[in-house]
Every structure is written in C-alpha cells, then in structure tokens.
Amino acid sequence: MLSNLKSLFIIAVILILGFFLYLYKIEDIPPGLEIDEVPNGYNAYSILRTGKDEFGKSFPIYFRFSASYSPPLYAYLTVPAISLLGLNITAARIVSGISGILSIIVIFLLLKNLNLTQNRFVIYLGALLYAISPWTIMYSRSGYEAMLSFLIYSLSVLFIWKGFKRPFYLTYGVITLSISVYASHANKFLFTLLLICLTIVFKNILLDKRTRKYFIAGLVGALIIQLPNISVIFTKSFFVKSSLFFNDAIFIEYQKIKDIIPIFIGVPYLYAREFLSQYLTYFSVRSLFLDPDPFQARSIPNLSVFYPWMFVPYLIGLFVTWKKRVQTNYKYLLLLAVTAPIPAAFTKDPFWTYRAIPLLLSSVIIITIGIDRISKLRLKLFIPLCCLIVIYSLILLWEGYFIFLPNEKANAWEYGYQNVAQEMMIYKDEHFVVDNSRNPLTYIQLAFYMKLNPETLQNAVGQEIQKNYYNNITINPNYSFKNFEVRPIFWEKDIYKNQILIGDRLTFSDQQIREHKLTRVFQIKDPLDNIVFEGYRTNPQEKCAYDRIMKNKQNPACSLL
Amino acid sequence: MNILSIVFILITSSWSWELFSFNKYLLLIICSSSILLYLSVIRSSKKILYIFCLTLIPILIIQWKTTKNAGLNYMNATDEQLFATRRYELSMVNPNLGRYLENKPLYIFHKFEQNLLRTMDLNLYFFGSHPRERSGIKEFEKFSFLFLPFFILGLLKLVKSSPWQLSISFLIPLLGLSIIGQDNPVGPFSLFPFFSVIITIGISLFMKKIKCFLI
Numbered sequence: 001m002l003s004n005l006k007s008l009f010i011i012a013v014i015l016i017l018g019f020f021l022y023l024y025k026i027e028d029i030p031p032g033l034e035i036d037e038v039p040n041g042y043n044a045y046s047i048l049r050t051g052k053d054e055f056g057k058s059f060p061i062y063f064r065f066s067a068s069y070s071p072p073l074y075a076y077l078t079v080p081a082i083s084l085l086g087l088n089i090t091a092a093r094i095v096s097g098i099s100g101i102l103s104i105i106v107i108f109l110l111l112k113n114l115n116l117t118q119n120r121f122v123i124y125l126g127a128l129l130y131a132i133s134p135w136t137i138m139y140s141r142s143g144y145e146a147m148l149s150f151l152i153y154s155l156s157v158l159f160i161w162k163g164f165k166r167p168f169y170l171t172y173g174v175i176t177l178s179i180s181v182y183a184s185h186a187n188k189f190l191f192t193l194l195l196i197c198l199t200i201v202f203k204n205i206l207l208d209k210r211t212r213k214y215f216i217a218g219l220v221g222a223l224i225i226q227l228p229n230i231s232v233i234f235t236k237s238f239f240v241k242s243s244l245f246f247n248d249a250i251f252i253e254y255q256k257i258k259d260i261i262p263i264f265i266g267v268p269y270l271y272a273r274e275f276l277s278q279y280l281t282y283f284s285v286r287s288l289f290l291d292p293d294p295f296q297a298r299s300i301p302n303l304s305v306f307y308p309w310m311f312v313p314y315l316i317g318l319f320v321t322w323k324k325r326v327q328t329n330y331k332y333l334l335l336l337a338v339t340a341p342i343p344a345a346f347t348k349d350p351f352w353t354y355r356a357i358p359l360l361l362s363s364v365i366i367i368t369i370g371i372d373r374i375s376k377l378r379l380k381l382f383i384p385l386c387c388l389i390v391i392y393s394l395i396l397l398w399e400g401y402f403i404f405l406p407n408e409k410a411n412a413w414e415y416g417y418q419n420v421a422q423e424m425m426i427y428k429d430e431h432f433v434v435d436n437s438r439n440p441l442t443y444i445q446l447a448f449y450m451k452l453n454p455e456t457l458q459n460a461v462g463q464e465i466q467k468n469y470y471n472n473i474t475i476n477p478n479y480s481f482k483n484f485e486v487r488p489i490f491w492e493k494d495i496y497k498n499q500i501l502i503g504d505r506l507t508f509s510d511q512q513i514r515e516h517k518l519t520r521v522f523q524i525k526d527p528l529d530n531i532v533f534e535g536y537r538t539n540p541q542e543k544c545a546y547d548r549i550m551k552n553k554q555n556p557a558c559s560l561l
Numbered sequence: 562m563n564i565l566s567i568v569f570i571l572i573t574s575s576w577s578w579e580l581f582s583f584n585k586y587l588l589l590i591i592c593s594s595s596i597l598l599y600l601s602v603i604r605s606s607k608k609i610l611y612i613f614c615l616t617l618i619p620i621l622i623i624q625w626k627t628t629k630n631a632g633l634n635y636m637n638a639t640d641e642q643l644f645a646t647r648r649y650e651l652s653m654v655n656p657n658l659g660r661y662l663e664n665k666p667l668y669i670f671h672k673f674e675q676n677l678l679r680t681m682d683l684n685l686y687f688f689g690s691h692p693r694e695r696s697g698i699k700e701f702e703k704f705s706f707l708f709l710p711f712f713i714l715g716l717l718k719l720v721k722s723s724p725w726q727l728s729i730s731f732l733i734p735l736l737g738l739s740i741i742g743q744d745n746p747v748g749p750f751s752l753f754p755f756f757s758v759i760i761t762i763g764i765s766l767f768m769k770k771i772k773c774f775l776i
Contacts, residue, residue: 273688276706277684277687278692285681287693319720348692351693
C-alpha cells in the first residue's frame with residue numbers, strides 16, 4: 001500500500017477535483033430548476049420559516065407536493081443550507097454536491113476493503129473514475145434525492161461488508177440501509193430485497209453465533225427507524241409510485257394474443273418478457289456507455305452514464321467477477337449488482353438512472369476490476385495511458401455538461417422561471433396571470449424564485465389537504481395571490497382587465513396578439529435564442545373599441561371601464 | 562451434442578423467418594455458416610473454422626450491400642443540423658474550439674463507437690431493442706427471450722473453451738457492422754452464426770446438467 005501520506009494526498013486531489021466538478025457554477029448549470037428539484041428547496045424553506053410544508057403540514061413523513069409524496073430526508077437536510085445561503089438554486093442543490101463529494105471517500109474505502117484488485121494504484125483510479133463519471137456528475141449537481149440516497153446506500157454496503165469481519169459494523173450497516181429508505185422511493189423496495197438476499201446468500205456469516213446478535217440488533221434498529229413509514233403504510237402516500245409499474249401495459253398487450261394463448265400462460269409470459277427486457281437494459285452496453293438517459297433533464301448531450309471507452313473494462317470486469325463468484329468479496333459484489341436495478345426494472349420507464357442509482361456502485365467497482373485485469377498485462381505505458389484516458393474523459397465531460405447541456409437542455413430544466421419572477425418583481429404594482437396549461441406546477445417555480453412567504457401558500461390551500469394529508473391525491477394547480485394568479489388564461493375575460501398575461505411560446509399566437517390588442521412587455525429566450533416565455537399587457541379600452549367597430553358588439557366587462 | 566440441436570435453433574428463431582422472407586439464398590448461406598461454426602466448436606477443428614471464415618466473406622458483403630446509408634461518413638439531415646449547432650455552441654466559448662472538438666474525423670470515430678455499442682446490445686437480439694426501440698428502424702425480436710439464459714450459459718462456457726471460434730465469429734462481424742452501420746431490414750445477420758451457436762451450446766450444457774442431476 002502507498003504510504004499513508006501519499007495516499008491522503010491522492011485522495012485529497014480527487015476530492016478537490018470532485019469539489020470543483022460538483023459545485024462550480026452550480027447556480028447556472030444545469031440552467032433553471034427542474035420541477036422535481038423545486039419542491040425540495042421550497043419545502044425546506046417553508047419548514048425553516050414555519051415548521052410546516054407548503055400545505056401547512058407540520059414536519060411531514062413524506063412531502064406531498066403534487067401527490068408525489070417525496071421521501072423527506074433531502075428536504076430536511078436542505079433546511080440548514082437555506083438558513084445559511086438563503087432560498088436560491090445553490091442552496092437547493094448543495095446537499096447533492098456534498099453527498100457526491102463524501103461518496104468519493106466511501107467508494108474509495110469500499111474499493112480498498114473489498115480487496116478485489118491486485119494493483120493498488122487501480123483503487124485510486126477507480127475512485128477518480130467514479131468522481132468524474134457522468135452519472136455521478138449529473139446527480140451531484142442537481143437538487144434530487146438521488147445522490148443523497150446513493151451516499152447512504154453505499155455507506156450501508158461498506159458497513160455491512162466490514163461487519164462480515166467485525167460484527168458490530170453489521171448493526172450500523174443495517175440501520176444505515178434503513179435510513180436510506182427516507183431518501184428514495186426505490187430504496188423502500190431495495191432495502192427489503194437486499195436484506196433478504198444477504199440473509200440467504202450469506203446466512204453462514206450473518207446468522208453465525210458471533211454475528212447473529214449484531215445483525216438482529218441492526219434489524220431491530222431498522223424497524224424502529226421505519227416506524228414513521230409504517231404509520232402511513234395503509235395510506236395512498238406509501239404506494240404512490242405503484243402507477244409506474246407496467247401492469248396495465250401487460251394486460252393491454254395480452255388482448256392481442258388472448259385468442260391464441262390462455263391467460264394463465266399469456267400474462268406470466270408477457271410479465272417475464274417485460275421485466276427481463278427492462279432488467280437487461282440496466283446492464284446493456286448501449287444504455288451504460290452510449291445513449292443518454294431517455295428523460296431529457298437527466299441526460300448529458302453526447303454522453304451516457306459512463307464514458308464509451310469504459311465498456312472494455314466493464315465486460316472484462318463482469319467476466320472476472322463471474323469467474324471468481326465463489327469468493328466472498330466477489331459474491332457480495334455480484335449480489336449488489338444483481339439486486340440494484342430490480343426496483344427500477346419493475347417500472348415501465350426504460351433505463352431510469354434516478355431509480356437505478358444503486359447500480360452505479362457495482363458498475364464502478366466492476367469497471368475497476370476490469371482495469372485491474374488490464375494492468376496485469378504490465379504495459380509499460382499503463383499509467384501514461386490512464387492519464388490520457390482521464391484527460392480525454394474530462395474533455396468529453398466539459399464539452400457535454402458545461403457547454404452543450406446549458407444550451408440544449410435549457411427547456412428540459414425549466415429555464416426561464418427565474419427571469420419571469422424577476423420581471424414580475426420589476427412590475428410589482430401590476431396584476432399578472434401566469435398561464436399553467438402546459439406546466440401545472442408553475443406555481444411552485446414562482447413561489448421559489450419570488451421567495452414567497454410560505455404562510456401565503458399555506459393559506460391559499462384548503463384545510464382539506466392538511467386534514468387528509470397522506471390520502472388526498474387531488475391536485476389543484478391553480479393559485480391566486482395578492483398580485484398574481486397561476487391558472488390557464490381565460491381569453492373571453494382576461495383581455496378585458498388591466499393586467500399582464502404571461503405564457504410560454506405556445507400561449508400567444510400572432511392572431512391573438514393582434515385581435516386582443518396585446519402589447520409585449522418582455523420576452524425571455526433560452527441560450528439558443530428560442531422563446532421561452534413572453535409577457536403581454538392587455539389594453540381593455542382598445543380591445544373594447546375594436547370589438548365595437550369590428551364585431552359590432554360589446555363585452556359586458558367593457559361597461560365597467 | 563449433435564447437429565439437430567443447431568437445426569432446432571435455426572428453425573425456431575424468428576430471425577430465420579425474417580431472413581427467409583428477405584432472401585432464401587442468404588438464409589441458406591447463413592444456416593450453412595452457423596452449422597460450420599457449430600461443428601468447428603464441438604469438434605475443435607481448425608479446418609472447419611477456416612471454411613467458416615470463407616462463408617463469412619459473402620455474408621459480410623451482402624450485409625454491406627443491403628444496409629442503407631452504409632458507412633461512417635454518412636450524415637443525415639438531423640446529424641448535419643446537430644453538427645452545426647454543436648460547432649456554434651463551441652464557437653461561443655472559443656472560435657477555434659469547433660474545429661478541434663467537432664470535426665469530421667471525430668464524427669466518424671463517434672459513429673463507429675455508436676455502431677459498435679448498438680450492435681453489442683443484447684436487447685436488440687432478444688427483445689427487439691425493447692424498451693429502447695430506435696426510431697426509424699424496424700425492430701423485431703431475433704431470438705425468443707427464453708433463449709437468453711442459454712445464451713449466457715453458452716457464452717461463459719465458450720469464452721474459456723473455444724476463444725478462437727468465439728473471437729472470429731464475433732469480432733470480425735462486429736468490426737464490419739461498426740463500419741457499415743445498423744440500418745438493415747433484417748438486422749445484423751452476420752452475427753447470426755455466433756448467436757445461434759452460443760445458444761445451442763448453452764442448451765446442450767443445460768441438458769447435460771439436467772441429465773447429471775437426474776442420474
């Protein structure tokens with residue numbers, strides 16, 4: 001092993017690189033706050049100011065938002081960030097950044113403790129490749145729960161592994177895994193699945209006389225931690241993501257073959273096919289090394305979740321891991337790899353990197369094993385080659401993430417709401433109607449950027465939601481505040497009031513602008529010069545005069561002018 | 562293991578039927594090639610392997626001739642627009658950056674990478690690329706997904722026992738397909754022998770294990 005000082009120095013360099021990659025221009029890249037980021041930030045602000053979420057619920061177990069009932073840990077950890085930095089994009093994302101940086105240490109410790117590589121240099125290289133991989137970058141720089149849940153999951157994996165030799169770590173490991181349930185919906189299922197698989201595969205270790213009491217203590221601790229979760233198990237909030245499963249699609253598909261194949265064969269066959277196709281995608285070289293995540297806001301242009309060249313060590317690593325599967329460390333790794341994508345594979349969304357983020361851990365380790373195998377070829381230029389490849393990867397990352405993404409994905413990241421909020425604050429004496437026909441969650445974007453008093457939002461929501469918080473899944477996207485409303489534009493009425501109408505590029509057609517005598521107040525464009533939002537002032541008197549002349553009729557609202 | 566096993570796979574594969582509708586003679590060459598590869602594996606015969614290599618040549622030529630927009634140079638309208646956009650985005654940072662990071666040689670390299678990794682996608686063969694079907698390409702399941710476990714079993718066995726046969730039957734068509742591309746109505750059929758033989762080996766291994774278990 002390299003001397004401790006050298007080792008610390010190398011890790012420090014990797015951490016500094018991670019610090020830069022995860023926090024540099026975090027306010028601007030990605031551009032805008034995507035809709036799943038905003039509620040974490042705003043609800044954290046609401047908790048800080050009032051001890052309640054946007055609906056007036058005190059310290060909820062899940063944050064309701066748009067009936068998505070998000071796991072709460074990320075939002076609660078964002079509270080101190082908002083207290084220090086204020087309500088802004090950096091504060092909404094910084095917990096992910098810090099989780100990313102800390103996870104580098106955990107990955108390094110895992111690579112060191114699992115003892116899967118012979119070349120010690122490769123452990124540092126593995127930690128470095130993890131730090132710069134697109135999958136890590138994407139989730140360390142966004143206000144989603146993913147990187148936090150990944151950090152906690154990886155920590156639990158490390159503790160459980162250490163527990164195989166020093167049993168008291170098992171207690172920490174199982175408890176940590178239980179905590180991860182509060183950071184991600186997918187971990188709700190992965191927690192149970194992993195525990196069962198670990199108990200079956202490693203029963204000789206976990207149920208041994210020496211370790212049994214620590215394992216059971218961990219389970220008891222985990223159960224206590226799950227009590228808040230258990231208290232809502234019979235509410236709609238617990239299985240809120242059940243609509244993501246592909247049950248309906250299977251039965252629709254079965255209708256095509258029901259005349260040929262009986263249901264007791266056809267449905268299981270289709271289920272097996274659908275699940276296996278989804279599951280295999282998570283190990284596919286095309287998904288891991290070529291094509292970006294299909295969800296626009298979670299993909300980097302030109303890059304997949306790993307760099308293309310990594311498919312070579314990945315395939316080698318997979319083969320080596322399979323060959324040595326009887327050894328405890330490789331068996332443990334295989335178990336992690338096999339179980340990680342299972343919750344995501346049960347959903348209908350293909351290759352959802354958010355849900356399958358636990359797979360990042362085993363994939364990085366497998367790639368590192370592959371690199372270790374290549375290093376055994378004793379190539380003279382192995383280290384210079386590694387340096388070149390790392391530089392090449394960083395160039396791809398810089399190009400894809402820091403240049404292309406802010407331009408090409410601005411719309412996907414809901415760019416423009418900050419500018420809209422700024423314009424609304426300039427014209428603060430005017431009344432606004434903000435069209436939400438194509439984005440029902442516009443209100444929370446504006447609440448975030450305008451730093452709307454949480455009590456205002458809480459009072460705007462009916463008592464009905466507060467009373468039946470974990471079961472009320474109706475969504476009302478329309479809000480009315482002192483000087484602005486968030487709702488669809490009612491063209492028959494809104495043009496006869498003095499106000500500013502705000503909408504996206506599809507809201508206002510040229511004909512409507514001419515006919516309704518609208519005057520443009522502002523226009524917001526994305527970095528590629530496409531219109532994102534426009535604001536138009538109404539001219540009710542002109543409109544009324546126009547109606548009198550052109551249509552020979554008058555809207556009743558005109559008599560009030 | 563006998564020749565009937567490979568014939569069974571050739572008959573039951575939906576890919577064979579697609580090839581039959583496309584061109585009967587092509588199917589004949591591919592089936593012969595598959596049988597030759599299978600024989601070279603089970604008999605560990607280099608001679609048969611050389612004959613197999615000879616049959617690969619016309620298959621690769623037909624693959625090339627029947628693939629639309631074959632070649633790494635080809636850029637469709639979408640690619641051209643994206644290329645121009647990316648150059649523009651890079652030029653916003655530095656006027657010379659577009660020349661170094663977005664140019665034809667790099668485009669060709671990325672296209673090669675793309676073709677290579679798409680050809681290696683197992684979902685393409687067992688699930689018709691589901692759930693990530695490619696737009697503008699007619700997808701179909703080459704082999705039933707029920708053969709997937711046998712494929713994996715056969716692959717793990719052959720990597721150790723017959724690396725030469727595996728390498729030649731996989732790497733040469735893979736290289737060819739990475740250059741030619743994927744836009745072919747009957748898919749990457751030059752890999753048909755590789756897949757059919759691996760599946761056959763996998764099934765044979767599985768049957769052996771069942772027999773041992775029963776005895």
